[in-house]
Amino acid sequence: MSKVFCIDVAKCNGCYNCQLACKDEHVGNDWAPYARPQPEIGQFWIKVKENVGGTIPKVKIHYISQLCNHCENATCMKACGKNAIYRREDGLVIIDPEKCDGCKACITACPYEAIYFNEELGISQKCTGCAHLLDNGYKLPRCVEACPTDALMFGEESEMQDFIVGATVRRPETGNHPKVYYRNIPGKFIAGTVYDPIEKEVVIGARIRATNGGKTVEVRSDEYGDFWLKDLAQGKYDVVIEAPGFEYKVFENVDATKDVNLGDIPLARK
Template structure:
């Protein structure tokens, strides 16, 4: 059976917030019986864009990651709900019943991704419902993806086997897979948000002329093992990405024709932009 999945490309998200606004426009002050009660105008972020800044000047990048209910196949909230207040549809969408869930504030803490919000006025837990009410009317996409100008968010209704192959082919990841919740929200280029880089610029001072060194060989090592090798670009820049946060000791070796080898030791906690690196004869 085909089921709904969401694919989010972190590299393409520009923080325009159209998905956030579309969710609010659809749900604030609007009630959809058997799907969701009205979303509060303030305080609830059923779709939220997280921001991650990496590096230091002058080499910095910023990633934006939309997050929402993951519609997990092994959802802890379903197990914690009383009286069948949370159910999973055959098409993969998780729904919190706006009537049966009344008073069950404990469900807010049941979500390991912090994606369930408490509606204080109505005394019910709420989350993003994948716009199931619209999909049931024939919509091909939830509003969040239909308004995404960069195509960063795309919904796909396909079989689990097809989704598994797509995830492998496009190197898609889910958030915190070790939790074992089996989310149906997948991310592309997630490294932009959850990994680190080591970068820098290489230059030389020759006859009082400071110039970038292009095509210098830069090697990243860890415990003498070569992790990666790259060349500096026309600006003398290099960047090793997709490194684990807090992964410890690394060594950078820089070799360029006519210059002495330069070695730099680094303890990686979060992304590092090295000071300009000068090579000498």
């Protein structure tokens, strides 16, 4: 039975507990034959990546925990000439610290930058899924156990299907078949504020439409004149703003490969 990690990005508040718990478990602790001690600096076997989009005041932040994906088709295993990397029956991929000769081929082969080199020991290292704990009666890796919002989950793949169906993985095009699944990673946004420059008041209830390739997303400006077109697929959008008594406002080819703040938008009266 294969173990998997499931990460709900919407629940992650960026507390970094998972990252700290991993350090606490592995820095200075020798868990051979699973892993030798993790260096105090330079390695993050689980790393919280902060993603900031937009510009002030239209800014949103989300956090994505990244770790070894314990891939079903792990390119690191294929690259290792010493057979130092193996997959356990539970699906966790382990680098044997006794067999590793420090050639770094696995580091180059990993498309997720999840493998680190320990200069002092001369070996490659990465997340073990806390296999040393699982083999001694623990149910969860330390990172999952430390998560206060249940954004991190761990269990049998067969029992996590409700989460996995509809989830995504990092870089699926590699063919590695990662076993770390993500839900609720936000798409891009286009935001702004509409106002009447004559009355010096915001415009409430303006209709804002963004169109890309025949697909249209529509929202209304709120009581502050703000609008957020959320979870957009990356691409270029034509944005049309209309409100009773005002001329149409059009923004063509808005590039939403990044989050966009259109700023304060004055509407001209008819």
